[in-house]
Amino acid sequence: MSHNSQTAPNGAPSPSLGPVFIISACLIAVIVLCGAVAPQAVGRFFNAVQDWVLSRLGWFYLLSVAAFLFFVVFLAFSRHGAVRLGPNHSEPDFSYSSWFAMLFSAGMGIGLVFFGVAEPIMHFTTPPTGEGGTLEAARTAMRLTFFHWGIHAWAIYAVIGLSLAYFGFRHGLPLTIRSAFYPLIGNRIHGPIGHAIDIFAVLGTVFGVATSLGLGVLQINAGLTHLMGVPNSLIVQVALIAAITGMATMSAVAGLDAGIRRLSELNMGLAALLLLFVVVLGPTTFLLRALVQNTGGYIDQFFERTFMLYAYEPNDWIASWTLFYWAWWISWSPFVGMFIARISRGRTIREFVLGVLLVPTGFTFLWMTVFGNTGIWLQTSGITTAVSETVATSVPLAFFVFLEQFPAATFTAALATLLVVTFFITSADSAALVIDTITAGGVESAPVWRRIFWAVLSGVVAAVLLFAGGLQSLQTATIASALPFAIVMLLICYGMLKALRREALRESILQAQPASAATAVSWQRQLHAILHHPTQREVLDYLSDTAIPALEAVCTELRNRGVQAEIQQEEGRVRLLAMAGTPAEFRYAIRARGYALPSFAYIEHGTQPTGRDRYFRAEVFLREGGQDYDVMGYRRDELISDVLAQYERHLAYLLAAERMG
Numbered sequence: 001m002s003h004n005s006q007t008a009p010n011g012a013p014s015p016s017l018g019p020v021f022i023i024s025a026c027l028i029a030v031i032v033l034c035g036a037v038a039p040q041a042v043g044r045f046f047n048a049v050q051d052w053v054l055s056r057l058g059w060f061y062l063l064s065v066a067a068f069l070f071f072v073v074f075l076a077f078s079r080h081g082a083v084r085l086g087p088n089h090s091e092p093d094f095s096y097s098s099w100f101a102m103l104f105s106a107g108m109g110i111g112l113v114f115f116g117v118a119e120p121i122m123h124f125t126t127p128p129t130g131e132g133g134t135l136e137a138a139r140t141a142m143r144l145t146f147f148h149w150g151i152h153a154w155a156i157y158a159v160i161g162l163s164l165a166y167f168g169f170r171h172g173l174p175l176t177i178r179s180a181f182y183p184l185i186g187n188r189i190h191g192p193i194g195h196a197i198d199i200f201a202v203l204g205t206v207f208g209v210a211t212s213l214g215l216g217v218l219q220i221n222a223g224l225t226h227l228m229g230v231p232n233s234l235i236v237q238v239a240l241i242a243a244i245t246g247m248a249t250m251s252a253v254a255g256l257d258a259g260i261r262r263l264s265e266l267n268m269g270l271a272a273l274l275l276l277f278v279v280v281l282g283p284t285t286f287l288l289r290a291l292v293q294n295t296g297g298y299i300d301q302f303f304e305r306t307f308m309l310y311a312y313e314p315n316d317w318i319a320s321w322t323l324f325y326w327a328w329w330i331s332w333s334p335f336v337g338m339f340i341a342r343i344s345r346g347r348t349i350r351e352f353v354l355g356v357l358l359v360p361t362g363f364t365f366l367w368m369t370v371f372g373n374t375g376i377w378l379q380t381s382g383i384t385t386a387v388s389e390t391v392a393t394s395v396p397l398a399f400f401v402f403l404e405q406f407p408a409a410t411f412t413a414a415l416a417t418l419l420v421v422t423f424f425i426t427s428a429d430s431a432a433l434v435i436d437t438i439t440a441g442g443v444e445s446a447p448v449w450r451r452i453f454w455a456v457l458s459g460v461v462a463a464v465l466l467f468a469g470g471l472q473s474l475q476t477a478t479i480a481s482a483l484p485f486a487i488v489m490l491l492i493c494y495g496m497l498k499a500l501r502r503e504a505l506r507e508s509i510l511q512a513q514p515a516s517a518a519t520a521v522s523w524q525r526q527l528h529a530i531l532h533h534p535t536q537r538e539v540l541d542y543l544s545d546t547a548i549p550a551l552e553a554v555c556t557e558l559r560n561r562g563v564q565a566e567i568q569q570e571e572g573r574v575r576l577l578a579m580a581g582t583p584a585e586f587r588y589a590i591r592a593r594g595y596a597l598p599s600f601a602y603i604e605h606g607t608q609p610t611g612r613d614r615y616f617r618a619e620v621f622l623r624e625g626g627q628d629y630d631v632m633g634y635r636r637d638e639l640i641s642d643v644l645a646q647y648e649r650h651l652a653y654l655l656a657a658e659r660m661g
Helices: 017-037 039-057 059-078 097-109 109-114 119-125 135-148 152-172 177-190 192-228 232-255 256-281 282-299 301-307 324-342 349-380 386-393 395-403 408-439 447-470 473-478 482-510 522-533 538-560 599-605 636-660
Strands: 566-570 571-577 586-596 613-620 625-630
Touching: 017 039, 017 192, 017 395, 017 408, 017 447, 039 059, 039 324, 039 473, 039 599, 059 152, 059 301, 059 324, 059 349, 097 324, 097 395, 109 192, 109 349, 109 395, 109 408, 119 349, 119 386, 119 395, 119 447, 135 282, 135 301, 135 349, 135 538, 152 177, 152 192, 152 349, 152 482, 152 538, 152 613, 177 482, 192 232, 192 324, 192 395, 192 408, 192 447, 232 408, 256 282, 256 408, 282 301, 282 349, 324 408, 324 473, 324 482, 324 636, 349 386, 349 395, 386 395, 386 613, 395 408, 395 586, 408 447, 447 522, 482 636, 538 566, 538 586, 538 613, 538 636, 586 625, 586 636, 613 636
Parallel strands: none
Antiparallel strands: 566 571, 571 586, 586 613, 613 625
């Protein structure tokens, strides 16, 4: 398979919008109807499936997640780490702060509020081994919590996000799950197999978000009951779903930058405010010491926990916690991975992996230490057992009972409720954007009504199943679906590694730049090229007077020799395509690209910088992006020699790739 076989060639059939959209919507309706009509029967079936999977195939989940983590870390520190998720000249769409806020909010934000106090307390009172309520149990509780919410979870998301961003932004394939299979099945991703893959991703995303939305309103309802005495009832919960869905719909319509980015930044601000409040008024010194020790314990037991199955002391704890989490993260990976891919265009693989693994994990560790350790401290110091008692009876209420132990409890509870709401809005509108992208075949500018449809549908699914009592069954079904998708993810890893190896092969063949024709010219001409800073008009004139005739001459000669070739012209750009629409496609383009005028140029010209002055280069672009060299000033025959040198290297790559298999 050649390098270009990873890329949907020009003229390849784009993914059909109809089958994915229509079949997904119909399947969702059927599944929801079954869950609403016979929730107990459906629940028993999926509970049996989940129990069988977790008890018999837990080892497979554990090995798969370990493989995902080692795979992305390997990519980050290998030679592939410098590969950009987009053309070579692309730049990130979002700043670091916005990027981190969005991926964090979509990935785990609401879970931290729900489990930030509850999970450490539960591990503290009922550890997998040993006696609960002891200091050793407290240490174990935090290590387990860190393990469940650490880099393993983000590695799962990173596999999907990285593969989608790589194939979508660097190779021009649709930004859908099917594209990750191009190295394995080629153009068949545009047919029934590709449709089936995307439909599976849509179902997982809708049901995962609907489940979280339904379970999340339980916590919001608990908070409102605690704050204002609002009844804890189905009517209130359905009304909450309707309100959150409405706000999520408005955010989804506003788009990625105006809606989701701003909401994510608001989430981070509210979370940081609540975190700071507890740090300042809680056991500050103890929390700082605990954070350091918890992190050390996490690192110390990293490999042991990664492969821990309690094979010698069998118990149900591993299935109820670690394996359940791994399956939950895998089931959510199409949604979160797709969203991370959408916001990561222009970053390198190394930058992507390190950012996705480390930054959200660092904030998560801080959050879990502040809320989890404080909850444990309240009990071990003898202040109160109210938090642990509430965790045992009502997990949604535990966070609010925890905040009652501090001053201004009404204010902080209101802040926590607002944080939960904004986290859910972010998850819901992010999901609508992701599903819309999948069902539109990777098109990012689909009609707004489609985003509205998927945002509303997620809310309807959650409301119907919550009302019918089938929400728990849906959660179980979502977890059970993680098994086949884990296999899919392993194939994605293999396909991406195969594609990157071919890209490395191409890079090794093409890395030697064509011999510059300028080396054979006079030194006066070389000096002129160094000191002269062409205007845009000069470069455009060069394209029309020299570059276009040169590329047309090559194009004509290729056609005469039986090679399909064409010239494409745009404002400030000319492109030669040979064998377009085939795996062997060759692309050579020259583009007028502007830069800020360097400061030394003003000295040479005896002028003062204005901050608006620019100069332009006639840069060469190949299939993989800009080549960072300028052909401005090349004569017609020199430019033709440059084109032929790149074409020769391209053919050498195709031959080497064919031998590689």
